[in-house]
Amino acid sequence: xxxxxxxxxxxxxxxxxxxxxxxxxxxxxxxxxxxxxxxxxxxxxxxxxxxxxxxxxxxxxxxxxxxxxxxxxxxxxxxxxxxxxxxxxxxxxxxxxxxxxxxxxxxxxxxxxxxxxxxxxxxxxxxxxxxxxxxxxxxxxxxxxxxxxxxxxxxxxxxxxxxxxxxxxxxxxxxxxxxxxxxxxxxxxxxxxxxxxxxxxxxxxxxxxxxxxxxxxxxxxxxxxxxxxxxxxxxxxxxxxxxxxxxxxxxxxxxxxxxxxxxxxxxxxxxxxxxxxxxxxxxxxxxxxxxxxxxxxxxxxxxxxxxxxxxxxxxxxxxxxxxxxxxxxxxxxxxxxxxxxxxxxxxxxxxxxxxxxxxxxxxxxxxxxxxxxxxxxxxxxxxxxxxxxxxxxxxxxxxxxxxxxxxxxxxxxxxxxxxxxxxxxxxxxxxxxxxxxxxxxxxxxxxxxxxxxxxxxxxxxxxxxxxxxxxxxxxxxxxxxxxxxxxxxxxxxxxxxxxxxxxxxxxxxxxxxxxxxxxxxxxxxxxxxxxxxxxxxxxxxxxxxxxxxxxxxxxxxxxxxxxxxxxxxxxxxxxxxxxxxxxxxxxxxxxxxxxxxxxxxxxxxxxxxxxxxxxxxxxxxxxxxxxxxxxxxxxxxxxxxxxxxxxxxxxxxxxxxxxxxxxxxxxxxxxxxxxxxxxxxxxxxxxxxxxxxxxxxxxxxxxxxxxxxxxxxxxxxxxxxxxxxxxxxxxxxxxxxxxxxxxxxxxxxxxxxxxxxxxxxxxxxxxxxxxxxxxxxxxxxxxxxxxxxxxxxxxxxxxxxxxxxxxxxxxxxxxxxxxxxxxxxxxxx
Numbered sequence: 001x002x003x004x005x006x007x008x009x010x011x012x013x014x015x016x017x018x019x020x021x022x023x024x025x026x027x028x029x030x031x032x033x034x035x036x037x038x039x040x041x042x043x044x045x046x047x048x049x050x051x052x053x054x055x056x057x058x059x060x061x062x063x064x065x066x067x068x069x070x071x072x073x074x075x076x077x078x079x080x081x082x083x084x085x086x087x088x089x090x091x092x093x094x095x096x097x098x099x100x101x102x103x104x105x106x107x108x109x110x111x112x113x114x115x116x117x118x119x120x121x122x123x124x125x126x127x128x129x130x131x132x133x134x135x136x137x138x139x140x141x142x143x144x145x146x147x148x149x150x151x152x153x154x155x156x157x158x159x160x161x162x163x164x165x166x167x168x169x170x171x172x173x174x175x176x177x178x179x180x181x182x183x184x185x186x187x188x189x190x191x192x193x194x195x196x197x198x199x200x201x202x203x204x205x206x207x208x209x210x211x212x213x214x215x216x217x218x219x220x221x222x223x224x225x226x227x228x229x230x231x232x233x234x235x236x237x238x239x240x241x242x243x244x245x246x247x248x249x250x251x252x253x254x255x256x257x258x259x260x261x262x263x264x265x266x267x268x269x270x271x272x273x274x275x276x277x278x279x280x281x282x283x284x285x286x287x288x289x290x291x292x293x294x295x296x297x298x299x300x301x302x303x304x305x306x307x308x309x310x311x312x313x314x315x316x317x318x319x320x321x322x323x324x325x326x327x328x329x330x331x332x333x334x335x336x337x338x339x340x341x342x343x344x345x346x347x348x349x350x351x352x353x354x355x356x357x358x359x360x361x362x363x364x365x366x367x368x369x370x371x372x373x374x375x376x377x378x379x380x381x382x383x384x385x386x387x388x389x390x391x392x393x394x395x396x397x398x399x400x401x402x403x404x405x406x407x408x409x410x411x412x413x414x415x416x417x418x419x420x421x422x423x424x425x426x427x428x429x430x431x432x433x434x435x436x437x438x439x440x441x442x443x444x445x446x447x448x449x450x451x452x453x454x455x456x457x458x459x460x461x462x463x464x465x466x467x468x469x470x471x472x473x474x475x476x477x478x479x480x481x482x483x484x485x486x487x488x489x490x491x492x493x494x495x496x497x498x499x500x501x502x503x504x505x506x507x508x509x510x511x512x513x514x515x516x517x518x519x520x521x522x523x524x525x526x527x528x529x530x531x532x533x534x535x536x537x538x539x540x541x542x543x544x545x546x547x548x549x550x551x552x553x554x555x556x557x558x559x560x561x562x563x564x565x566x567x568x569x570x571x572x573x574x575x576x577x578x579x580x581x582x583x584x585x586x587x588x589x590x591x592x593x594x595x596x597x598x599x600x601x602x603x604x605x606x607x608x609x610x611x612x613x614x615x616x617x618x619x620x621x622x623x624x625x626x627x628x629x630x631x632x633x634x635x636x637x638x639x640x641x642x643x644x645x646x647x648x649x650x651x652x653x654x655x656x657x658x659x660x661x662x663x664x665x666x667x668x669x670x671x672x673x674x675x676x677x678x679x680x681x682x683x684x685x686x687x688x689x690x691x692x693x694x695x696x697x698x699x700x701x702x703x704x705x706x707x708x709x710x711x712x713x714x715x716x717x718x719x720x721x722x723x724x725x726x727x728x729x730x731x732x733x734x735x736x737x738x739x740x741x742x743x744x745x746x747x748x749x750x751x752x753x754x755x756x757x758x759x760x761x762x763x764x765x766x767x768x769x770x771x772x773x774x775x776x777x778x779x780x781x782x783x784x785x786x787x788x789x790x791x792x793x794x795x796x797x798x799x800x801x802x803x804x805x806x807x808x809x810x811x812x813x814x815x816x817x818x819x820x821x822x823x824x825x826x827x828x829x
Contacts, residue, residue: 047090052159052476053483054087055152056172059561060487063176063246064502066558068238069420072145073138073401075623077557081148081615088151089608091158096600104158109573112451113154115444119437120150123400126433130399133700137658138401140619142432145555146400147611149564156568159476164526166533166569168480170253171518171525173540173562177250178276179514181283184233184243186506188286196228217806219744219785232287236502237558241551244292245559247284248547249540249566251277252299256536259304261524272520279513290375291550299543306535378415379423379550385410386422386431397434400555405701407431408739414775415741418703425545425554432555451571452538477526481518534570541566625655626662633665645669653693660704663694671711675799679719687715688727695731705735706745713752713789714802720793728752728791743772744786747807754814755791766814769807783808 058080067076095101104110123146127139160166199206207214207224214221235243254277265273284296389410390397398406404420411418422428430438488511495501528536541563553559629652636645649669652662670687677683691708698704712728715721732749739745750765773781786807794803808815 047094048159049476049479051087051090051094051155052165053479053486054083054090055155055159055565056169056480056483057487057490058083058087058152059169059172059176059565060484061491062557062561063180064236064491066237066242066556068242069142069552069555070404071238072555072557073141075137075141075619075627077145077148078141078615078620078623080557081144082612082620084148084151084155085608085611085615088155089605089611091155093601093604093608095158096604097597099597101600101604104573107573109157109571112157112444112447112571115440115447116150116153119433119440119444120147122437122440123147123433126396126399126437127401129396130393130402131699133406134399134402135405135658135660135697135699135701137623137656137660137697139399140401140658141623142401142555144615144619145557145560146432147615148557149560152561152564153568156565157571157573160565160569160572161574162476163530163533164477165480166530166537166572167525167528168477169565169569170528170533170536171522172480172484173565174250174253174257174276174521174525175514175518177246177253177280178517179510180235180237180243180246181250181280182510182513183503183506184235184247184283184286185279186503186509187233187235188283191503191506192228192233199225199228215787215804217785218787219780220787222780222785232289233283234287235283237556239552240287241289241292241547242553242556242559244284244287244289245544245547245551245553246562247280247287248292248296248299249544249562251280251284251296252303252540252543253536254280255300256303256306256532256539257521257524257528260307260532261527264527265524269520269524272517273524276517276521289547289551292547295543295547298546299539302543303536303539306539307532376550378417381412381415382419382422383424383427385412385415386427390430390434393434395434395436397431397437400432402699403428403431405699405703405738408702408742411739411741413741413772416778416781419552421552421555423550423552425548428552428554448567448571452534455534455570456538537566537569541570622656622658626652626659629655630662630665658697660694660698660701663690663697664704664707667691667694667708667711671715674715675718679715679721687711700738702735702739702742702745705731705738706748709735709748710789710802713791714798717790717792717794717798717803718796720795725752725755725791729756741772743769743781743783744788744807746772747783747786747811748788750814751788751791751807751810754811763814766811769811770815783811 061083062080065076067080071077092101095104120143124140124143127134127136127143131139160169195206203216203221207221210224212220212224214224232240233243234240235246237243237246254273258273258277262270281296284292385407386403389406392410393406403422404418408418422431426438426441429441492501544559544563548554548559629648633645633648633652636642636648646669649662649666653666656662667687667690670683670690674680674683674687691711695704695708709728709731712724712731716724716728729749729752732745732752736742736745736749746765747769750762750769753759753765754762769786770783773783773786775781779785784806787804788807788810790803790805790810797803
């Protein structure tokens with residue numbers, strides 16, 4: 001009878017110890033045994049604990065500051081990138097020190113890491129390869145987000161090997177979704193009604209507060225009014241669809257836990273869970289996202305029938321772990337039964353979803369459903385244009401961060417929107433990195449699906465951790481909650497110090513409710529088994545991805561990070577211990593461990609340090625200096641400190657040689673100096689030089705070329721110098737070539753050509769503008785709603801602002817009566 005003894009793991013000098021059975025004399029030939037479990041080392045103040053806390057803190061941070069795709073291009077997600085790289089470095093360095101990383105790199109599990117890192121590397125290559133015609137600053141800023149995604153994914157696969165960490169992160173995801181849902185409902189019931197009343201009382205005042213230039217009758221004002229009066233809440237996000245994605249994930253997770261743990265909950269806990277679900281569902285309905293609603297219905301049905309299909313019970317994780325030996329003996333008959341259950345469950349899921357969606361269609365908002373075909377048609381336009389764009393640029397696509405500017409070349413003539421992304425995560429990836437990036441993503445999805453199917457259809461035996469390592473998992477769970485709490489505190493403290501706190505009126509409700517939810521929700525989540533959490537993660541992540549098949553958000557950190565975390569949990573790498581079975585082998589293995597773990601650990605740290613240095617040098621440093629200088633410039637301009645203003649703008653220009661924003665800002669200042677001081681040749685030369693510098697930085701961006709042409713037209717209005725008119729014609733002609741379906745741009749160039757005396761060209765451009773405006777029967781495209789600059793000298797009338805008018809009036813003599821649409825109707829809401 002072999003006696004049990006405690007030995008130190010041969011590959012590790014840390015305090016953790018493993019309980020093993022000493023081998024009998026007949027088994028001494030075996031040098032070691034590999035034991036796979038779901039435990040991590042004791043979680044004192046060490047890298048794994050810090051990484052777990054940072055991961056939770058980063059999730060809270062992106063919930064408060066999700067950064068839409070345009071903000072990511074401006075650099076708003078760069079600090080998040082720093083956190084992501086630090087998390088990955090700490091996690092992988094600790095794995096290397098424990099001797100686990102070399103084993104992981106030799107296992108098939110490394111395929112997912114390689115695909116994710118390969119995708120990030122390819123996106124960074126695409127950023128540099130596509131500039132020009134793209135803008136290098138926007139490209140690199142978004143490329144770092146892809147690097148951040150790979151870092152979070154690789155780290156999560158290792159941190160999530162602890163069941164306690166998975167339980168804590170699942171609970172935190174639910175709490176975050178409830179918090180943003182409360183914020184969204186506050187907007188829907190309080191903030192938005194107040195804004196609508198304010199707009200009715202004084203539209204111009206509210207537009208000025210929002211820093212939006214939208215003259216009466218313009219398409220800009222119409223779009224603003226539509227979003228104000230017909231749009232739903234956005235929470236901390238920029239768009240309702242992004243908020244809806246977070247709510248889809250939260251609703252699915254809540255329903256899953258309710259389904260499995262209902263019988264173990266107290267009455268107070270049941271009330272808390274049901275209240276949280278109602279809050280999330282009501283906010284989701286208010287967001288009016290069709291794709292999110294459909295995805296949520298599918299997900300809730302799937303997570304409701306899933307436990308029955310896969311024989312999950314409401315027993316605690318420890319109780320289920322004790323039955324793993326029995327579960328591992330089911331054999332091929334059980335596999336076949338599970339496979340049939342999956343097929344039958346899928347059929348039931350589809351039938352149930354059709355029934356529920358039909359019921360919603362019968363009793364729901366009629367207009368919401370009537371507009372669905374048009375919404376689908378718009379997305380088909382985006383996808384066709386994106387596909388054509390990638391066919392012309394198969395290797396790298398448009399590059400990360402430059403979709404919006406390159407897309408305008410391929411936008412269909414009947415399309416009315418200049419979208420920031422393709423509204424489909426597959427097409428977004430295709431546009432950002434070409435066919436190589438799409439292939440890498442599809443391979444990663446296929447590998448993940450294969451891993452998930454193996455786990456669902458053929459569950460493997462999970463060995464329970466010993467008492468020491470079980471306690472370490474509990475410690476890690478505490479670090480998750482500590483990290484999230486500290487992150488919440490820092491967000492408010494730093495916000496108060498900088499004067500940019502979150503919406504206090506909304507979060508005085510959201511924060512307390514989220515904290516109460518955490519207390520009420522945690523006991524039930526902490527009882528969920530590993531298999532149950534796997535099912536919840538699969539369905540929640542899958543539902544969110546279904547939503548992203550028809551919505552933007554793939555490059556929004558607040559939407560993407562939950563996907564990275566859940567994907568890491570689904571494809572986690574169990575911790576592996578190699579324990580010597582004899583004292584002699586123990587000493588030999590220990591010497592080998594000393595020899596190899598230092599190079600591996602230092603190698604990981606070196607890679608992390610190089611990434612952080614590159615991040616700081618290429619992006620974070622220049623962007624932060626540029627933004628700081630521009631904030632100083634805004635303050636100086638508001639205080640009319642001319643010298644300080646000029647100095648700050650020059651510093652911003654010098655700080656970031658890839659950004660066109662500061663150069664455009666200075667060109668605008670010089671334009672107004674010309675308007676106020678008179679047309680001085682030296683100042684004119686400075687203004688034109690600054691415009692050229694801005695366009696050199698911008699890349700082939702039709703929006704900025706249009707802005708340069710409009711500045712020139714304003715100066716022509718004031719001074720009547722033909723040189724300004726020619727400069728405007730050159731810039732607008734180039735913009736039209738890069739955005740051929742922009743009817744407002746064609747109308748503006750028609751007015752310039754008419755002023756220059758080229759009547760034939762003017763009539764051709766005016767007819768093109770009228771034809772484009774009438775495509776799609778979209779009222780927003782009417783020429784009467786397109787405000788363009790008058791291409792004629794008006795003298796001092798242009799002193800306060802450029803003189804603009806509806807294109808239908810400015811081009812009246814160039815158009816036939818049937819080409820001129822009706823006068824704009826001002827919204828009286």
